[in-house]
Amino acid sequence: xxxxxxxxxxxxxxxxxxxxxxxxxxxxxxxxxxxxxxxxxxxxxxxxxxxxxxxxxxxxxxxxxxxxxxxxxxxxxxxxxxxxxxxxxxxxxxxxxxxxxxxxxxxxxxxxxxxxxxxxxxxxxxxxxxxxxxxxxxxxxxxxxxxxxxxxxxxxxxxxxxxxxxxxxxxxxxxxxxxxxxxxxxxxxxxxxxxxxxxxxxxxxxxxxxxxxxxxxxxxxxxxxxxxxxxxxxxxxxxxxxxxxxxxxxxxxxxxxxxxxxxxxxxxxxxxxxxxxxxxxxxxxxxxxxxxxxxxxxxxxxxxx
Amino acid sequence: xxxxxxxxxxxxxxxxxxxxxxxxxxxxxxxxxxxxxxxxxxxxxxxxxxxxxxxxxxxxxxxxxxxxxxxxxxxxxxxxxxxxxxxxxxxxxxxxxxxxxxxxxxxxxxxxxxxxxxxxxxxxxxxxxxxxxxxxxxxxxxxxxxxxxxxxxxxxxxxxxxxxxxxxxxxxxxxxxxxxxxxxxxxxxxxxxxxxxxxxxxxxxxxxxxxxxxxxxxxxxxxxxxxxxxxxxxxxxxxxxxxxxxxxxxxxxxxxxxxxxxxxxxxxxxxxxxxxxxxxxxxxxxxxxxxxxxxxxxxxxxxxx
Numbered sequence: 001x002x003x004x005x006x007x008x009x010x011x012x013x014x015x016x017x018x019x020x021x022x023x024x025x026x027x028x029x030x031x032x033x034x035x036x037x038x039x040x041x042x043x044x045x046x047x048x049x050x051x052x053x054x055x056x057x058x059x060x061x062x063x064x065x066x067x068x069x070x071x072x073x074x075x076x077x078x079x080x081x082x083x084x085x086x087x088x089x090x091x092x093x094x095x096x097x098x099x100x101x102x103x104x105x106x107x108x109x110x111x112x113x114x115x116x117x118x119x120x121x122x123x124x125x126x127x128x129x130x131x132x133x134x135x136x137x138x139x140x141x142x143x144x145x146x147x148x149x150x151x152x153x154x155x156x157x158x159x160x161x162x163x164x165x166x167x168x169x170x171x172x173x174x175x176x177x178x179x180x181x182x183x184x185x186x187x188x189x190x191x192x193x194x195x196x197x198x199x200x201x202x203x204x205x206x207x208x209x210x211x212x213x214x215x216x217x218x219x220x221x222x223x224x225x226x227x228x229x230x231x232x233x234x235x236x237x238x239x240x241x242x243x244x245x246x247x248x249x250x251x252x253x254x255x256x257x258x259x260x261x262x263x264x265x266x267x268x269x270x271x272x273x274x275x276x277x278x279x280x281x282x283x284x285x286x287x288x289x290x291x292x293x294x295x296x297x298x299x300x301x302x303x304x305x
Numbered sequence: 306x307x308x309x310x311x312x313x314x315x316x317x318x319x320x321x322x323x324x325x326x327x328x329x330x331x332x333x334x335x336x337x338x339x340x341x342x343x344x345x346x347x348x349x350x351x352x353x354x355x356x357x358x359x360x361x362x363x364x365x366x367x368x369x370x371x372x373x374x375x376x377x378x379x380x381x382x383x384x385x386x387x388x389x390x391x392x393x394x395x396x397x398x399x400x401x402x403x404x405x406x407x408x409x410x411x412x413x414x415x416x417x418x419x420x421x422x423x424x425x426x427x428x429x430x431x432x433x434x435x436x437x438x439x440x441x442x443x444x445x446x447x448x449x450x451x452x453x454x455x456x457x458x459x460x461x462x463x464x465x466x467x468x469x470x471x472x473x474x475x476x477x478x479x480x481x482x483x484x485x486x487x488x489x490x491x492x493x494x495x496x497x498x499x500x501x502x503x504x505x506x507x508x509x510x511x512x513x514x515x516x517x518x519x520x521x522x523x524x525x526x527x528x529x530x531x532x533x534x535x536x537x538x539x540x541x542x543x544x545x546x547x548x549x550x551x552x553x554x555x556x557x558x559x560x561x562x563x564x565x566x567x568x569x570x571x572x573x574x575x576x577x578x579x580x581x582x583x584x585x586x587x588x589x590x591x592x593x594x595x596x597x598x599x600x601x602x603x604x605x606x607x608x609x610x
Contacts, residue, residue, distance in 0.1 A: 086486055181391055184529045205510040208527065217524045217601050222513065224489045256604040296522050297602040299561040 001139070002041040002066075003245045005032045006106045006131050007121025007234070009046040009057075009070065010078040014273060016228050017086055024274035025056050027078060028121035028144065031231035034275035035238025035265040036119075037063040038286060040245035042238075043112045045069030045131075049077035049100045059279050068109045073100040088226050089203060108134040117245040119237060120164070122146050125156035132163050140244060142166040144237060150176050158193060166197040168237055174200050183208065184215070199240070199259070201233055209259045214252065218259045219296060221267035221289065228273050232266045235278060239265030264289040306444070307346040307371075308550045310337045311411045311436050312426025312539070314351040314362075314375065315383040319578060321533050322391055329579035330361045332383060333426035333449065336536035339580035340543025340570040341424075342368040343591060345550035347543075348417045350374030350436075354382035354405045364584050373414045378405040393531050394508060413439040422550040424542060425469070427451050430461035437468050445549060447471040449542060455481050463498060471502040473542055479505050488513065489520070504545070504564070506538055514564045521561045524601060526572035526594065533578050537571045540583060544570030569594040 007029030014021050029046040036042045042065045048054070050072060061067055076099035082091040106127055114136045120128040120143035128143055135141075141164045145157055150173060157177065161167055167190060175181055178189035187198040187210035198210045204226070206219040240262030247254055264286060271277040312334030319326050334351040341347045347370045353359070355377060366372055381404035387396040411432055419441045425433040425448035433448055440446075446469045450462055455478060462482065466472055472495060480486055483494035492503040492515035503515045509531070511524040545567030552559055569591060576582040 088486075181393075182529060182531070184527050202510065205507065206524065215527055215601055216604070217527070218604075219511065219522045219524065222489050222520055222522070224487055226487070253605050260604055294604070294606075296520055299521070299523075299565055299599075300558050301599075 001116045001245045001248050002043055003036050003117040003119060003241050004043045004045065004108070004112050004115035004135070005029050005036070005119045005121055005238075006045040006108075006128070007032060007119075007123060008078050008101060009044070009048050009052070010080055010101075011052070012230060012274065013079070013081040014228055014230050015083040016088065017084070018227055019273070021228070021273040023079070025053070026080065026231060026274055028123075028234040030057075030060070031234035031269060031275060031278070032119060032121055032238040032241075033060055033065045034063070034278040035235040035269065036242030036245070037065050038265070038278075038281070038283070039239065039242030039261065040117075042066065042242070043069060043115055045106050045108055045112065047071045047073055047100050047104045049073060049075045052077045060275075063279070066112075069107070069112055071107070073103070075100040077101075082230070084229060088229050091230065106131050106134075116140070116248070117241050118142070119241050120144065121234060121237070122149075125149055125153050125160045129156065129160050129163070139248070140165050140250065142168060142237070142241060144168045144233070145173065147173055147176055161190065162194040164195055166199065167195050168199040168201060168233070170201045170203065170233065174198075184210075197255070201236060203229070203232070207236065207259060207263060209255060211252065211255065216256045216259060218263045218293065220263060221293065221296070223267060223270065226270045229270050231269050231275070235269035236262040236266035239263070260290055260293050261286075264293060306421045306550045306553050307348055308341050308422040308424060308546050309348045309350065309413070309417050309420035309440070310334050310341070310424045310426055310543075311350040311413075311433070312337060312424075312428060313383050313406060314349070314353050314357070315385055315406070316357070317535060317579065318384070318386040319533055319535050320388040321393065322389070323532055324578070326533070326578040328384070330358070331385065331536060331579055333428075333539040335362075335365070336539035336574060336580060336583070337424060337426055337543040337546075338365055338370045339368070339583040340540040340574065341547030341550070342370050343570070343583075343586070343588070344544070344547030344566065345422075347371065347547070348374060348420055350411050350413055350417065352376045352378050352405050352409045354378060354380045357382045365580075368584070371417075374412070374417055376412070378408070380405040387535070389534060393534050396535065411436050411439075421445070421553070422546050423447070424546050425449065426539060426542070427454075430454055430458050430465045434461065434465050434468070444553070445470050445555060447473060447542070447546060449473045449538070450478065452478055452481055466495065467499040469500055471504065472500050473504040473506060473538070475506045475508065475538065479503075489515075502560070506541060508534070508537070512541065512564060512568060514560060516557065516560065519557065521564060523564045523568045523598065525568060526598065526601070528572060528575065531575045534575050536574050536580070540574035541567040541571035544568070565595055565598050566591075569598060
């Protein structure tokens with residue numbers, strides 16, 4: 001089954017303790033697509049300016065990402081410039097230029113409207129709601145958001161989450177949205193307002209999946225070299241949604257596996273700049289990393305005394 | 306088999322967003338003993354002043370903690386006063402009065418010297434080394450430390466770790482000791498200098514066990530109510546060492562189970578002030594929490610396509 005993603009397609013300039021990358025392809029839609037396309041067909045909806053190096057998206061096309069929903073508008077592409085310090089935990093945004101993204105109004109191509117899995121990446125919640133009006137009842141709709149929207153468009157987020165099955169957000173955003181310091185309570189607050197499931201991402205500290213009273217936790221893979229954390233969250237979402245779309249199975253057991261696939265894809269994303277590592281990896285690499293995740297948390301039942 | 310612990314026996318005054326406790330029993334030796342005594346016989350070595358409410362330690366005695374090594378000296382007991390803010394992540398120390406603890410020189414009673422499991426809780430590394438000179442070759446020696454000693458007694462810590470099998474420290478301390486921001490590298494740095502194993506505790510974000518090339522991770526239990534984080538690390542150590550002492554088994558599989566027992570005991574410790582919750586819980590409570598840990602991280606193998 002296919003996954004529809006609506007998100008940003010941007011140009012990132014990133015500085016980490018290990019190097020610099022200038023105007024490389026990035027954005028939530030791009031990372032999500034590069035990740036999910038390992039697992040399922042992806043349909044991307046976004047906008048770029050007339051300065052965008054479209055040829056660099058060819059690698060995504062070759063991976064089966066359908067670009068029919070990628071609009072090219074007159075003007076400058078969305079550009080983000082950021083820096084990570086020594087601990088790599090949080091990006092310092094040096095510059096954001098929205099460009100054509102500031103007038104983005106997602107138009108879902110007719111052939112995308114019946115996508116069974118829909119991911120509303122981090123864009124204005126009013127646009128996320130608008131996308132939902134354009135699609136036919138999908139099997140699963142998930143959305144992401146960020147602090148900026150929680151501050152400026154809170155009522156729209158509260159409206160949006162009535163209509164999604166799952167929301168992904170990081171721990172700080174979950175606390176900010178719900179005003180609960182405790183993540184279990186924050187997840188419950190959200191689930192009382194619509195979503196059946198909440199994924200709270202804690203970066204290098206892993207991710208929780210809350211569903212009703214059940215809680216699943218997957219650690220982040222303890223990499224020796226985290227090169228550039230940009231896009232880890234969207235790559236996580238791509239792995240999660242891609243795995244669900246590949247299997248078409250929304251059972252609890254499969255949702256847990258999907259979180260592990262998300263964590264695996266997030267762990268690849270941070271190994272190189274941009275989507276570079278996501279474009280290199282093979283199905284065998286993914287299978288190996290998933291097996292390593294199992295090893296990381298596996299403990300056997302105690303033998304009866 | 307028994308566990309010998311050498312550590313502080315203190316009086317804590319703690320303020321959290323949920324309440325205040327004044328001069329309640331605390332200290333690394335106390336929390337460790339309250340935790341480990343659920344799993345194995347414990348031998349405690351420490352010092353208190355003549356102001357200590359010794360009757361409050363009776364509950365530990367009843368749990369099988371041998372107090373023959375608890376010295377009472379003339380003067381004031383070790384007192385710590387601290388406060389946790391809303392996020393409960395780090396204690397703000399308001400006052401530390403070492404009292405009789407500043408002249409503590411651990412004397413291991415003859416009948417404790419052959420303890421097969423030894424835990425050197427967070428005290429001056431010179432005293433930790435001194436304890437090692439007094440004990441006969443144990444099956445496993447573990448030590449803890451803290452930022453204060455890493456700053457002031459670094460060469461002694463480097464000497465100490467040549468002689469221990471395992472060190473527990475938190476993520477900040479691991480980075481401080483090794484000057485490696487990456488925890489995998491930090492653990493390797495330490496293992497190259499003596500210990501076969503390293504446990505890096507990340508508080509609410511769980512704990513890693515490193516042993517050679519193998520890494521095990523156990524999350525912290527996602528409690529809805531964290532009441533008072535004081536003593537969580539020592540209770541973790543108590544659960545870990547206690548489980549090893551109960552089973553006498555140092556296999557990889559059993560070390561992993563021991564980490565889960567440590568996490569379970571740490572999760573109980575934070576549910577009430579002081580050792581209150583640790584004194585209430587039953588074997589059934591512990592078994593239930595360990596089973597919940599399994600549920601928290603369990604994911605099944607994918608069925609072949």
